Amino acid sequence: MFLHDLLEYFDFKTWLLCLFLFILLIDIIRNKNPTNFPPGPWRPPFIGNVFTGVDHKTVDKLSKKYGDVFSVRWGSDKIVFISGYKMVKEALVTQLDSFADRPVIPLFDKLYKGRSVSLSNGYMWKSQRKFLISHLRYFGEARKDLELSIQQECLCLCDTFKEVKGPFNPQFYVYSAVSNIICAMMFGHRFDYHDEQFLNILRLDIEAIFLAGSTKAHLYNLFPRIFDYIPGEHQQMFSDYSQIIDFMKEEIKKHKQNWDPSDPRDYIDAYLVEMEKKKSDPQAGFRSDTLVFILMDMLEAGTETIASTIRWALLYLMKYPEMQRRLQAEIDRVIGQIRQPCLDDRPNMPYTEAVVHETQRIGNVVPLGFPKRASQDTTLGGYFIPKGTSVTTSLSSVLFDKNVWETPDTFNPGHFLDEHGHFCKRDAFMPFSAGRRVCLGEQLARMELFLFITSLLQRFTFSPAPGEELSLEGQLGFTNTPCPYRVCVTPR
Template identity: 40%
Template sequence: VWLGPRPAVVLCGLEAVREALVEQSADFSGRGTIPSVSKITRGYGLASSNGERWRQLRGFSVRALELWGNGKTSLEDSVREEAAHVVEVFRETDGMPFDPTFGLSCATANIMNAVVFGRRMDYTDRKLLTLLEMIDENMRVISSPWGQVYDMLPGLMDLLPGPHNRLFRNADAIKAFLRGMIAQHKDTCDWENPKDFIDNFLVKMKEEEDNPDSEFNEENLLLSTFNIFLAGTDTTSSTLRWGLLLLLKYPQIQERIQREMEEVVGTTRSPVMADRKRMPYTDAVIHEIQRYANIIPLNLPHVTTRDTQFRGFTIPKGMLVIPLLASVLHDPSHWESPHTFDPNHFLDERGQFKKNEAFIPFSTGSRMCIGEKVAQTQLFLFLTALLRNFTLGSRAEPEAVDIAPLSSGFSTLHRPYLLRCSPRQQTGRGSSA
């Protein structure tokens, strides 16, 4: 296909995607350019880099996330603490209809705050709210026709007024905020006991300051922080919002999750990650939310690193490659009813959780998203905390709830909706988390 003046190879179906990204990973592991993203990152940072820069940054970032997740305050501890906060935000709506975007975005942003900055921010903090507004606007712009036309004809669009220009103004403002956070970390870093991603990166920069081949520098720190914070905040929040919308559409699924929770953990506490294996239906619902919502349908583009043979075709070096995740997550040869929301896609005949090789919302191969564990932990703990404390409803009858996407460009966006939370009776202490 042609994307404006650029030719591209589109990979459809699990077999083609897996063959390219896993079996021929070395040939297809380059990061293709998205003009709007490239204008912001200029090839720096974890998500946009290639070659040795990417290898150094990815290896470091994977280790840094593992160290943080297993630290004094573990990933699970951080998410459970944040779940208590978001439950209280929902409780304060007092049963009135509200948009859940604010609370869920604050919650997922605070997990990324903990990862990147080593601290959470209050939900009333104006800096946090401004960041979330800019992130939300950028996802809408990049998924809109304006964003899509920009990525096909960037030279022309740079000359024209329009919403696409807000994308770059917002990105500059977010980077300015991150530069301020990095400057604070330089003053406070405990070089022997780094507490977060920025601290660990600063330590690595100091260790390699005499290495001329090191990619650990200010620009890669800024853009890697930018990548991790934005990607981790928006995609998880969007998935949770999709999940709540789908539970409004199918209240019987919500009720079954609540029954399973009570059978497995009782009514005196919320589930913890160790309970997930004993909650196969809940696990299946969370996987099905991710499959059905198809948050990043086009995946991030790849590029071939050398001339390569693929399925009888010669693909030249530098060819843009789009692994179409939507074609895998909604492939009728791997899903019984691909366009229907059905948790049975992940349940066997005994009602136990079953994996499906076509479940790749985080992509696959060497460029697979490094934040899968962080995202899955949030999805399970946030969703179960909310369903333990509330029955979710809407002013509309379930059959009138519209689950058709609002738009599907870079990201699949749901339609705006209002949620009503009715408190459930709980016993014991610590009922909110």
């Protein structure tokens, strides 16, 4: 009787309004923050702060307003952002096990499905990471071969620079050279800088990494089921990655055809051996499909980051020619003009080391690191972060922390030199992140950066193309890379 009267009493619009209020109430209850959750901007119902940018500049602005630990809501997800050296160190180093997991990122999960090192968790992640680290050492860092292979690649790059006529954009040459180091480890061979198939893979990779930072890619992460059917940059990114995956599969197929388990030539061969050994341990994930995504990890993580850092170095050295001259003077004094730079020169070249470190600091190539997830209930900066919450540590805020760096916004190699001109390490130097998920290619990257930068500066003086203004603004995608520029190289 009561229900009947109610139906008679309300018209259609009132029913709609009631329905809306009901759904709103559910949304508020479901997305209510736990007590003492990090503060953040007002979160409109249903969508939250989807229109709040995801770049490090926006994160810096919000952290000034809400503090070093703040949160936003994206769709039904809550993300906690952690900024500043003190708080990032507390999260990644002091509370070592609190933020060691990766969240599911729909944009990458569509292809990776939790396979690889960078996106897996638990036992599989530990097994794959351990294997990759031991083989990076075996095929690389511990062997003189790697130094030799980087030195040879430095020669190829210098010879190519010498041949190019007039001002040119060094981007693809640098990418090819850096990528060849990883390719030699993975596939056992390098590619010619003019190999069209290889250049195409590099083009696709650069584009995909850039598109991963686009607005559509961000929206895909929030509403994957809807954006699966909407055209845009995210679809282009999927297509780019699919082509790179096919390229990797082809390399694996060729390796399987002439594989000799007793003589692993490279990472693929060694992985195939491990697949045989770990047949009885499927949870460790040693399968062909995982192998594809580990190769993707190495190519993705090991090319763009180092190549962009070298491009930042050339850019800053052209902008500050007096620093370029000082660096060259150190090269001439320690190495001279006859022999090639080698890793044993590093301890004798404090200024060069300082320039490389300062380039990594100000270049800020991975500004927000990779996303993480709270692996347990945690308290940070006095706030409660429940297990499962997505967390982003802003490496950018550490590399530019005003409480740590004397002149954070200026290119100043002096940040890494003491009063006697000796190189000094700085705790807040965290371009490779820190803690359980710290970059496992750090040693390789540091070898490459030193050898490539010294080799180039030993052979050439770099200056901007006549009449072209150099911009120090970064081009922001998933990484922070220099805008394309042209150089003139003068042999020394």
